[in-house]
Amino acid sequence: MNRPLTELAEGPLARQARWVDRYALRLDIREQGTVVSVGDGIAWIDGLPSAAIDDVLDFEDGSRGLVFDLTTERVGAVLLRATNMLTAGTPVQASHLPLAIPVGDALRGRVVDPFGAPLDGLAAPDARALRPLQRRAPPIIERDFVNRPLYTGNKIIDTLIPIGMGQRQLIVGDKGIGRSAIAIDAVINQRGKNVYCVYVLIGQRRSTVVSTVDTLRESGALDYTTVVVAEGSALPGMQYLAPFAGCSIAEQWMEQGYDTLVLYDDLSTHARVYRELSLLLRRPPGREAYPGDIFSVHAQLLERSTCLNAEHSGGSMTALPIIETQRGEIAAYIPTNLISITDGQIYLDAELFASGFRPAIDVSRSVSRIGGVAQHPRIKQEAGRMKLDYLQFLELEVFTRFGARLEASIEKAIRRGRVLRECLKQDRLTPLPVLFQMAWLVAFNDGLLDHVEAEAVPRQLGDLALALRDTDLTLDSPRDQWSEAVARWMGHGKASS
Numbered sequence: 001m002n003r004p005l006t007e008l009a010e011g012p013l014a015r016q017a018r019w020v021d022r023y024a025l026r027l028d029i030r031e032q033g034t035v036v037s038v039g040d041g042i043a044w045i046d047g048l049p050s051a052a053i054d055d056v057l058d059f060e061d062g063s064r065g066l067v068f069d070l071t072t073e074r075v076g077a078v079l080l081r082a083t084n085m086l087t088a089g090t091p092v093q094a095s096h097l098p099l100a101i102p103v104g105d106a107l108r109g110r111v112v113d114p115f116g117a118p119l120d121g122l123a124a125p126d127a128r129a130l131r132p133l134q135r136r137a138p139p140i141i142e143r144d145f146v147n148r149p150l151y152t153g154n155k156i157i158d159t160l161i162p163i164g165m166g167q168r169q170l171i172v173g174d175k176g177i178g179r180s181a182i183a184i185d186a187v188i189n190q191r192g193k194n195v196y197c198v199y200v201l202i203g204q205r206r207s208t209v210v211s212t213v214d215t216l217r218e219s220g221a222l223d224y225t226t227v228v229v230a231e232g233s234a235l236p237g238m239q240y241l242a243p244f245a246g247c248s249i250a251e252q253w254m255e256q257g258y259d260t261l262v263l264y265d266d267l268s269t270h271a272r273v274y275r276e277l278s279l280l281l282r283r284p285p286g287r288e289a290y291p292g293d294i295f296s297v298h299a300q301l302l303e304r305s306t307c308l309n310a311e312h313s314g315g316s317m318t319a320l321p322i323i324e325t326q327r328g329e330i331a332a333y334i335p336t337n338l339i340s341i342t343d344g345q346i347y348l349d350a351e352l353f354a355s356g357f358r359p360a361i362d363v364s365r366s367v368s369r370i371g372g373v374a375q376h377p378r379i380k381q382e383a384g385r386m387k388l389d390y391l392q393f394l395e396l397e398v399f400t401r402f403g404a405r406l407e408a409s410i411e412k413a414i415r416r417g418r419v420l421r422e423c424l425k426q427d428r429l430t431p432l433p434v435l436f437q438m439a440w441l442v443a444f445n446d447g448l449l450d451h452v453e454a455e456a457v458p459r460q461l462g463d464l465a466l467a468l469r470d471t472d473l474t475l476d477s478p479r480d481q482w483s484e485a486v487a488r489w490m491g492h493g494k495a496s497s
Contacts, residue, residue, distance in 0.1 A: 033092040035059070036074065041236040042280050043086075045075040048094050054134055056095045061085035065092075066099065066237060069281040076281040078237035080115075098134060101245045102127030103252035108196065111213055111227040114238055114245035119229055120213075131252050133244040137303035144309035149374045150261065150318050153189030153431020154182060156361045156424050159383040159441060160390075161346055164374030165259050165316040166307025170338050172323045172330060173348030178359050179322050181428040182346065183263045184212065186320060188221045189431035190261060196253045197225040198262040200246035203232045203239050203269035219429065239273045247304050247317075254308065254315035262305065266322035267298060271334045288333045295337050302341050330365075344368040358425060363390060376475050379434070382441035386420065393417020419449050422457035436465050438475055442486045464489055 033047030043065055045057070057065040057077050063086045069076030079086075102116040106125040110118060114133070118124055146164035163169050171179050187197045199216070201209050209229050216222040226249055230242035243264045250260040264270070271294055278291040286292045298321075305319035323338050328350055330336075339345055344367045353360035372380060396414050399406065406414070423440060426432070440461055443449055452460055467489035473481060 030093060033075065035088050035090040035092060037088055038086055040280055041079050042277065043077045043079060045077060045092050048075050051075050051094045054098055056097050056099055058093050058095055059086060060091040068277065078277055079235050080237045082235065098132045100130040100132050101248050103131045103249050104129050107226045107249055109223050111229060114228060114230055114241040131248045133241055133248050138306055138308065142308055142312045144307045146307050146370050146374050149376060151189060151434050152186040154185060154359065155426050155432060155437060156363065157346060158434065158437050159379060160363055160387050161366050161368045162371035162375040163318065163368060164371045165318050167371055168302050168305050168319040168342040169368065170321055170323060170342040170345040172325060172335055172345050174328060174350045175324055177348050177350055177353040179348060180265055182359055183265060183320055183322060184215055185428060185431045187216065187225055188219045191220055195259045195261055198228065198246045198250045199225055200228045200243050200264050202230055202242045202266060203273065206231055236273045236277050240277060243270055243301055247301060250317050251304060254317040255313055257313040257315045259315060260317045262317060262319050264321040266324055267338060268324035268334060290333060298338060299341050343370050364394060378475050379438055382445055385445050386441060390417060390420050416450060418454050419452060419457055420444060422454045423461065435468050439464055439468055439486055442482045443490060446483055448487060448490050460490065
């Protein structure tokens with residue numbers, strides 16, 4: 001509203017006198033609690049009878065906390081920021097506001113903590129919108145079927161375990177056998193595909209964080225990626241909130257109509273942090289000492305990943321949570337929980353890794369429950385033929401260990417399977433385009449690699465990748481054109497007129 005001309009013409013003293021005339025005393029009542037004890041990242045507080053779960057608490061010394069547990073006598077809070085002055089007796093006030101994080105395009109290419117504070121030495125992101133960390137998942141009426149593929153650049157995943165935009169695909173395996181490498185390759189492969197990525201690092205060492213950020217920067221992937229970091233030295237409360245912060249950042253872009261990819265590295269650490277906080281707050285333990293609501297915590301997080309319908313922007317958020325197993329024990333509590341929540345799993349086997357098969361993905365124990373619907377029909381057809389050959393080879397190879405004499409047909413199948421195993425190997429940080437996936441599938445299914453020695457397969461595939469640079473073929477091109485072109489590139493057949 002415009003101010004009256006008479007008021008604009010008045011001097012500052014007249015305006016101050018009018019403000020004094022309008023001033024009125026009123027009662028301002030605020031609840032104030034007192035810290036009873038503090039330690040191990042939590043605080044117990046007396047008072048604050050109206051405090052609710054997930055309320056933000058402001059301590060007089062500048063510390064911040066989050067209401068995590070309510071009892072008849074006290075409030076249990078996890079610390080999000082703690083100063084050296086925080087002791088018993090410190091006054092506390094409840095803000096009655098939920099935690100929120102800055103979101104928007106200003107976060108692309110940045111490394112931030114779960115509150116959006118910069119960790120890359122640059123100025124704070126100029127984000128003009130805030131989004132709560134804890135939100136309900138989109139209802140069914142706003143969702144759409146998964147109908148578009150998300151290519152990771154990995155030969156095994158894109159052909160045998162396909163992922164669709166809006167899918168939740170678990171990456172599970174022992175520590176140190178390539179789980180994070182698959183996730184990083186998936187981020188790198190989104191370059192030029194208009195997919196925004198969010199990489200969440202939970203409880204990782206600083207050297208791992210620096211290595212991950214440097215890898216993304218050197219590959220040009222950091223330009224469209226936001227890295228959310230809660231190091232292992234951070235307070236447990238910050239590590240607990242990290243995946244929710246990353247999800248909120250990606251969720252904002254999804255609701256604006258963009259396709260997003262969020263990676264949680266890893267949710268095993270997140271589960272252990274949640275168990276630590278729950279035990280410190282004296283919640284009753286359940287299986288493996290985890291609290292009974294650990295399933296719902298991860299379900300609330302992953303259910304926010306979906307594909308929205310056209311009436312609600314049409315964006316998508318694909319989730320690739322990473323989980324750690326101990327000596328391949330996939331039936332442990334947290335892995336089984338997440339397998340039941342997600343739409344499939346990519347299982348990495350330590351024995352395959354030790355034998356030199358990289359990435360060490362066990363095809364027989366990996367599955368994608370809905371990604372095949374979004375897979376291109378031409379690749380789906382070619383991959384189906386190839387997968388049957390590979391699974392048959394895995395069964396037949398067992399007989400070769402006994403030195404038994406095999407029939408010619410079985411020897412041919414084993415030889416063909418060994419060539420296929422070499423085809424499926426792939427170095428890290430080398431994501432491959434989808435046209436190459438189609439080309440090598442055609443080459444294998446047409447028998448163009450049957451007489452190639454296993455040691456020569458990488459060179460043959462390298463030549464095939466070079467030939468694809470100048471092709472005008474697409475996935476929708478007729479199968480005959482693909483067969484003729486691949487045969488010509490590999491030195492089989494005649495050039496077309």
